[in-house]
Amino acid sequence: MSQAFRLFWTGWVFNVKNLTMSGFFILNATISPIFFATIAHYMFASGARPGSGLVYASLGAGMMGIWSSVLFGSGGLIQWQRWQGTLEYVIGVPPRLIVVVLPMTVATASIGLYSIASTLLWGRIIFGLPLDFVHPAWFVVALVGSIVSLGLLGLVLSSTFVLLRNANSLSNLLEYPVWLVTGLLISLSLLPGWTRPISWVLAPTWGIRGIRYAALGGDPVFPIVMCAALGLIYLAIGHYTLGYFEVRARKSATLALR
Amino acid sequence: MAVVEAHDLRRVYKTHTGTIRRRVKEIEAVRGVSFAIDKGELFGLLGPNGAGKTTTIKMLITLLIPTAGTANVLGFDVVKDPREVRKRIGYVFGGERGVYERLSGYDNLRYFAELYGVPPKVQKARIEELLELVGLKGREHERTEGYSRGMKQRLHVARGLLHDPEVVFLDEPTIGLDPVGARELRATIGTLTSAGKTILLTTHYMFEADALCDRIAVISQGEIVAEGTPAQLKSRVASGAVTEVEVFGIPDETVERLRSLEGVMSVWVEEREQAQVLSVQTRADVQLTAAILGHLNGSNVGRVSHREPTLEDAYVALVEGE
Numbered sequence: 001m002s003q004a005f006r007l008f009w010t011g012w013v014f015n016v017k018n019l020t021m022s023g024f025f026i027l028n029a030t031i032s033p034i035f036f037a038t039i040a041h042y043m044f045a046s047g048a049r050p051g052s053g054l055v056y057a058s059l060g061a062g063m064m065g066i067w068s069s070v071l072f073g074s075g076g077l078i079q080w081q082r083w084q085g086t087l088e089y090v091i092g093v094p095p096r097l098i099v100v101v102l103p104m105t106v107a108t109a110s111i112g113l114y115s116i117a118s119t120l121l122w123g124r125i126i127f128g129l130p131l132d133f134v135h136p137a138w139f140v141v142a143l144v145g146s147i148v149s150l151g152l153l154g155l156v157l158s159s160t161f162v163l164l165r166n167a168n169s170l171s172n173l174l175e176y177p178v179w180l181v182t183g184l185l186i187s188l189s190l191l192p193g194w195t196r197p198i199s200w201v202l203a204p205t206w207g208i209r210g211i212r213y214a215a216l217g218g219d220p221v222f223p224i225v226m227c228a229a230l231g232l233i234y235l236a237i238g239h240y241t242l243g244y245f246e247v248r249a250r251k252s253a254t255l256a257l258r
Numbered sequence: 259m260a261v262v263e264a265h266d267l268r269r270v271y272k273t274h275t276g277t278i279r280r281r282v283k284e285i286e287a288v289r290g291v292s293f294a295i296d297k298g299e300l301f302g303l304l305g306p307n308g309a310g311k312t313t314t315i316k317m318l319i320t321l322l323i324p325t326a327g328t329a330n331v332l333g334f335d336v337v338k339d340p341r342e343v344r345k346r347i348g349y350v351f352g353g354e355r356g357v358y359e360r361l362s363g364y365d366n367l368r369y370f371a372e373l374y375g376v377p378p379k380v381q382k383a384r385i386e387e388l389l390e391l392v393g394l395k396g397r398e399h400e401r402t403e404g405y406s407r408g409m410k411q412r413l414h415v416a417r418g419l420l421h422d423p424e425v426v427f428l429d430e431p432t433i434g435l436d437p438v439g440a441r442e443l444r445a446t447i448g449t450l451t452s453a454g455k456t457i458l459l460t461t462h463y464m465f466e467a468d469a470l471c472d473r474i475a476v477i478s479q480g481e482i483v484a485e486g487t488p489a490q491l492k493s494r495v496a497s498g499a500v501t502e503v504e505v506f507g508i509p510d511e512t513v514e515r516l517r518s519l520e521g522v523m524s525v526w527v528e529e530r531e532q533a534q535v536l537s538v539q540t541r542a543d544v545q546l547t548a549a550i551l552g553h554l555n556g557s558n559v560g561r562v563s564h565r566e567p568t569l570e571d572a573y574v575a576l577v578e579g580e
């Protein structure tokens with residue numbers, strides 16, 4: 001067990017470091033959420049709940065950053081390793097592929113912390129955002145829970161996208177709709193009823209709910225439990241699809257192709 | 259018991275051609291390869307480009323599933339027990355691809371040490387030792403994107419040895435290394451065998467194979483065409499001697515005429531800086547120098563020399579004979 005933990009930890013540190021060294025990735029994770037937070041600020045400033053509405057929107061914008069980072073980072077992860085030539089080395093190690101890939105996808109979600117930090121900091125400095133959260137400890141739990149469950153969702157993306165031909169365009173298509181359907185931008189109650197089930201199976205829906213409840217008041221426990229439950233389901237799916245990918249790639253000789 | 263065993267390994271690749279009417283084309287890269295490598299042996303796999311060497315290695319290191327046939331490493335089947343095989347083998351592909359470019363050499367090694375289950379207590383010492391061995395000491399904290407091609411390659415060698423594997427697969431490990439670096443790596447490979455490791459090596463440098471390998475298999479178009487010690491290969495195929503003649507512009511017809519001479523086994527021409535070198539390999543029982551020079555009558559002839567066959571001669575004869 002402790003060995004599995006070490007492996008996860010080393011892999012996570014390594015991959016966070018690797019992503020942090022990518023100026024583009026970091027810039028993307030910090031700058032674009034700031035734009036969304038700013039736009040949201042002006043939308044909410046004229047609305048009903050100025051102070052808390054702003055925190056509400058900033059947290060949503062930060063979560064948008066986490067989702068984008070997972071979508072592009074994890075979705076393209078295996079293809080990127082293939083281009084770099086590292087896929088043939090990481091697949092040939094004794095542990096299962098999932099043990100190698102999971103720290104990578106959780107790392108892409110963790111990079112989203114830059115987004116949360118940048119939107120909150122920006123809001124604080126520019127708009128004097130109040131940062132005295134209602135349940136600070138739950139806020140941390142909800143944030144970590146969101147990152148882990150999004151990392152697990154990334155596991156599903158990394159293993160399914162690699163099996164699809166046009167995964168790149170799919171990534172682009174999925175960015176904005178998920179922002180909408182998980183309630184990061186606007187309240188879910190504004191969306192038509194048929195979108196509800198889609199919202200429920202996506203971890204960002206529950207993650208942002210937990211984070212907002214912890215920050216602004218409300219019971220964050222149920223959303224956090226939902227994050228955990230979905231995370232386990234993603235893990236099961238990812239385990240299956242990654243195993244399938246590994247065997248298929250070894251059969252079809254696609255590990256080394258660019 | 260042999261450490262590495264291949265039984266009638268086969269591998270077919272399917273590729274797609276055409277964009278609108280996509281057709282599947284099948285390439286038989288390896289067609290029934292069998293061999294066995296004993297413990298502590300350094301086994302060479304030689305063959306022309308596209309012969310199927312890398313494909314064979316990838317099947318043995320569990321990266322490719324064979325289309326047919328079986329193989330095992332240290333008694334573990336490469337298809338049924340890939341994880342057991344992976345724990346005990348190291349592999350290095352020549353070339354610079356496959357390192358995490360944004361991170362340092364040390365970080366790269368540290369990561370793979372963990373993936374290969376090197377105990378945390380010994381990781382540091384092991385990495386230091388390997389950095390020393392491959393000559394990267396002092397540069398390990400730089401990002402690998404700034405490494406030269408040879409440095410990346412040496413990093414791969416270190417990576418492949420992290421977990422002190424019993425069996426090591428080296429696919430053209432010296433390609434692109436400078437002469438001193440290549441010589442150092444050959445010395446390193448030598449020390450590995452004296453430490454009891456079993457090694458499978460591919461290379462296009464015949465002198466390297468000759469110097470290092472205990473046994474060699476020559477593979478051509480997916481099949482093994484000869485196998486034996488370097489000495490056996492030399493005597494078996496090139497039982498004759500080689501006459502080398504420096505020429506300045508030799509017509510193709512002359513080469514053809516030399517080929518048809520009684521007692522000539524093979525003829526090839528290499529371009530040198532100002533001249534070409536014509537090599538004629540002949541059976542041991544004939545003396546053809548005069549006849550060769552006779553055929554060259556009219557061409558401008560430089561230095562003429564005579565030598566015993568090298569592994570390269572044997573290789574050329576084997577591969578050409580296909």
Ligand SMILES: Nc1ncnc2c1ncn2[C@@H]1O[C@H](COP(=O)(O)OP(=O)(O)OP(=O)(O)O)[C@@H](O)[C@H]1O
Pocket residue numbers: 253254257271272273285286287305306307308309310311312313314
């Ligand atoms: N992934 C792949 N998909 C399709 N064909 C492939 C693939 N990999 C190799 N081949 C083909 O299989 C044949 C054998 O290739 P292989 O790489 O094993 O040769 P090799 O002996 O290692 O050659 P070299 O000396 O050039 O490295 C070649 O015809 C090659 O084009």
Ligand SMILES: [Mg+2]
Pocket residue numbers: 311312313429
């Ligand atoms: Mg090759």
